[in-house]
Amino acid sequence: MTELTTATGGGMLSREEMDAARERLPIVYVDVVPVRVDTQGAVVAVGLLLRAGEDGQIKRALVSGRVLYHERVRAALLRHMEKDLGPLALPRIPPAPQPFTVAEYFPTPGVTPFHDPRQHAVSLAFVVPVAGDCAPQNDALDLTWLTPDQALDPGVQAEMERGHGVLLRQALAHLGHPV
Amino acid sequence: MTELTTATGGGMLSREEMDAARERLPIVYVDVVPVRVDTQGAVVAVGLLLRAGEDGQIKRALVSGRVLYHERVRAALLRHMEKDLGPLALPRIPPAPQPFTVAEYFPTPGVTPFHDPRQHAVSLAFVVPVAGDCAPQNDALDLTWLTPDQALDPGVQAEMERGHGVLLRQALAHLGHPV
Amino acid sequence: MTELTTATGGGMLSREEMDAARERLPIVYVDVVPVRVDTQGAVVAVGLLLRAGEDGQIKRALVSGRVLYHERVRAALLRHMEKDLGPLALPRIPPAPQPFTVAEYFPTPGVTPFHDPRQHAVSLAFVVPVAGDCAPQNDALDLTWLTPDQALDPGVQAEMERGHGVLLRQALAHLGHPV
Amino acid sequence: MTELTTATGGGMLSREEMDAARERLPIVYVDVVPVRVDTQGAVVAVGLLLRAGEDGQIKRALVSGRVLYHERVRAALLRHMEKDLGPLALPRIPPAPQPFTVAEYFPTPGVTPFHDPRQHAVSLAFVVPVAGDCAPQNDALDLTWLTPDQALDPGVQAEMERGHGVLLRQALAHLGHPV
Numbered sequence: 137m138t139e140l141t142t143a144t145g146g147g148m149l150s151r152e153e154m155d156a157a158r159e160r161l162p163i164v165y166v167d168v169v170p171v172r173v174d175t176q177g178a179v180v181a182v183g184l185l186l187r188a189g190e191d192g193q194i195k196r197a198l199v200s201g202r203v204l205y206h207e208r209v210r211a212a213l214l215r216h217m218e219k220d221l222g223p224l225a226l227p228r229i230p231p232a233p234q235p236f237t238v239a240e241y242f243p244t245p246g247v248t249p250f251h252d253p254r255q256h257a258v259s260l261a262f263v264v265p266v267a268g269d270c271a272p273q274n275d276a277l278d279l280t281w282l283t284p285d286q287a288l289d290p291g292v293q294a295e296m297e298r299g300h301g302v303l304l305r306q307a308l309a310h311l312g313h314p315v
Numbered sequence: 316m317t318e319l320t321t322a323t324g325g326g327m328l329s330r331e332e333m334d335a336a337r338e339r340l341p342i343v344y345v346d347v348v349p350v351r352v353d354t355q356g357a358v359v360a361v362g363l364l365l366r367a368g369e370d371g372q373i374k375r376a377l378v379s380g381r382v383l384y385h386e387r388v389r390a391a392l393l394r395h396m397e398k399d400l401g402p403l404a405l406p407r408i409p410p411a412p413q414p415f416t417v418a419e420y421f422p423t424p425g426v427t428p429f430h431d432p433r434q435h436a437v438s439l440a441f442v443v444p445v446a447g448d449c450a451p452q453n454d455a456l457d458l459t460w461l462t463p464d465q466a467l468d469p470g471v472q473a474e475m476e477r478g479h480g481v482l483l484r485q486a487l488a489h490l491g492h493p494v
Numbered sequence: 495m496t497e498l499t500t501a502t503g504g505g506m507l508s509r510e511e512m513d514a515a516r517e518r519l520p521i522v523y524v525d526v527v528p529v530r531v532d533t534q535g536a537v538v539a540v541g542l543l544l545r546a547g548e549d550g551q552i553k554r555a556l557v558s559g560r561v562l563y564h565e566r567v568r569a570a571l572l573r574h575m576e577k578d579l580g581p582l583a584l585p586r587i588p589p590a591p592q593p594f595t596v597a598e599y600f601p602t603p604g605v606t607p608f609h610d611p612r613q614h615a616v617s618l619a620f621v622v623p624v625a626g627d628c629a630p631q632n633d634a635l636d637l638t639w640l641t642p643d644q645a646l647d648p649g650v651q652a653e654m655e656r657g658h659g660v661l662l663r664q665a666l667a668h669l670g671h672p673v
Numbered sequence: 674m675t676e677l678t679t680a681t682g683g684g685m686l687s688r689e690e691m692d693a694a695r696e697r698l699p700i701v702y703v704d705v706v707p708v709r710v711d712t713q714g715a716v717v718a719v720g721l722l723l724r725a726g727e728d729g730q731i732k733r734a735l736v737s738g739r740v741l742y743h744e745r746v747r748a749a750l751l752r753h754m755e756k757d758l759g760p761l762a763l764p765r766i767p768p769a770p771q772p773f774t775v776a777e778y779f780p781t782p783g784v785t786p787f788h789d790p791r792q793h794a795v796s797l798a799f800v801v802p803v804a805g806d807c808a809p810q811n812d813a814l815d816l817t818w819l820t821p822d823q824a825l826d827p828g829v830q831a832e833m834e835r836g837h838g839v840l841l842r843q844a845l846a847h848l849g850h851p852v
């Protein structure tokens with residue numbers, strides 16, 4: 137596992153220690169908007185994960201996860217892409233470390249458009265083209281590819297939690313799409 | 316203090332708890348390159364802090380510091396600017412959350428150009444114009460304004476630790492300056 | 495006039511020559527979203543110009559204009575800000591040349607979200623905070639400051655032509671605002 | 674030819690008309706730094722073209738060229754990549770229109786780090802990973818892949834004209850490389 141190989145001695149946290157840290161420190165995250173592009177790089181589809189929400193309802197989500205101790209941000213991007221989309225997704229991690237935005241998830245709703253009841257997360261957000269075959273993994277039930285216009289549909293947006301709908305719209309705006 | 320007003324109940328860490336967290340989790344940081352600009356926004360000077368290094372030698376440094384639990388990134392930028400440059404510096408915090416780069420400081424030297432023996436820090440780096448009067452505060456001995464060419468001098472670069480010289484050059488490149 | 499001082503000998507185009515060039519070459523433009531910010535850099539208001547449209551109706555617009563021969567982009571930004579907002583607007587031209595997006599205006603509607611019947615323009619788009627007093631100049635009838643939420647109102651968006659409504663939304667997304 | 678299919682009626686310029694326009698208007702350009710990346714997106718090599726300079730000496734250059742009337746910027750990026758690197762280069766044009774910088778080439782040396790005796794060009798600069806086989810085309814004699822450190826060698830830099838060495842260093846800084 138990437139977690140083990142990139143973490144140094146003593147770097148792994150127990151569940152209790154992680155819970156304690158989450159009440160005291162902002163946690164470093166990455167958010168990824170997976171996209172399919174044409175030969176000119178224009179986005180033709182956006183990939184959204186289907187997950188079972190805490191209330192049992194089906195929710196759509198972006199690829200998202202924590203950066204581990206002693207892990208490079210680009211290693212975390214690849215690890216979370218493989219974790220959610222499978223080992224054959226062939227993600228094209230961007231060559232530059234500059235994210236298109238930084239999403240600040242607060243445990244208190246309303247401070248920013250982003251909310252995470254578990255923690256204060258500072259998330260570096262990237263658009264990542266994928267070229268291979270995606271097979272939802274982990275706790276993702278499915279992956280659906282939507283055109284940018286379909287992804288902007290209010291019904292789709294309503295199925296996204298924690299502000300992921302806002303982040304998706306910010307990503308599409310960054311890509312030059314009308315939002 | 317901003318720390319107290321932005322931290323929620325239980326959000327403050329003891330020295331021991333912070334030390335423990337630093338061995339287990341990447342810490343969210345901000346780095347700031349303070350600049351003076353002309354009316355067209357072109358950079359005319361870069362501000363470097365003078366600090367006493369751990370070996371007693373005088374070192375130059377950028378404005379840098381931790382983002383606290385429940386603190387907005389832009390609040391952290393303002394707090395660290397005021398902490399190091401004084402309350403009359405009038406920093407012009409950028410309106411967009413997109414940093415010009417992300418600097419990854421590793422406790423192990425050589426993984427990236429950035430190194431921090433105390434911790435693994437993921438730092439959002441911004442160029443911030445300042446319009447007011449700067450008075451070095453806190454543990455900064457002095458603040459010197461250098462032209463971009465002076466700041467690129469190898470002698471100046473050699474006085475910067477932890478990769479701050481590299482980050483300064485990346486900032487000047489981002490500003491369109493030849494590096 | 496800035497035009498005259500920055501243009502070199504023979505650099506000025508007659509109306510006929512400019513019309514001819516506009517049918518053959520993409521023209522370099524800048525677009526500016528003027529904003530008011532608070533001490534943390536957060537946007538509190540967006541400035542929109544009121545102009546008389548070609549059909550006699552009142553239209554809202556961003557600050558926009560051509561880059562002249564032998565003129566720096568940052569000089570063009572300052573010139574167009576002063577032209578539309580007056581000499582006391584105190585615009586804070588961004589220190590870096592990286593625009594937040596590039597808007598491609600095509601003479602044919604529908605190729606991109608941006609349309610200009612007169613020409614193919616490639617426009618570098620920037621968010622520019624203004625700190626001073628704005629007095630609409632030139633052919634601008636008025637300047638109104640709207641909160642980000644007011645600026646996103648469909649009624650306001652409908653009063654913007656050439657895709658300026660789309661560009662405004664892309665700017666607000668770049669600023670971290672939900673759009 | 675892409676030029677003919679993307680240009681509308683009357684859109685093609687004679688050599689004389691283009692020369693005249695170049696004395697009066699800034700010309701829209703794109704500059705590309707071709708790179709090879711690993712699975713995490715980190716740059717492992719930079720591609721530099723070898724061309725015969727005007728003085729007969731061999732010079733190194735980035736991929737560079739004009740945006741045509743009624744041509745999308747991303748179409749121009751693909752066209753120039755194919756023109757210089759061949760049809761099998763498989764360039765991964767970035768999905769977002771935001772360039773990493775804008776290089777302003779002036780006919781007068783010294784105004785900016787960029788110089789083009791033929792014209793005033795405003796160039797959108799992108800880093801473009803290439804995944805396929807490159808075969809130098811057109812007036813390029815060869816294409817060499819250098820590691821980032823090799824590309825930063827003063828000897829290599831000295832073989833680059835028009836400020837391409839500066840632009841390459843700015844690109845590497847944007848990619849997080851020490852410059």
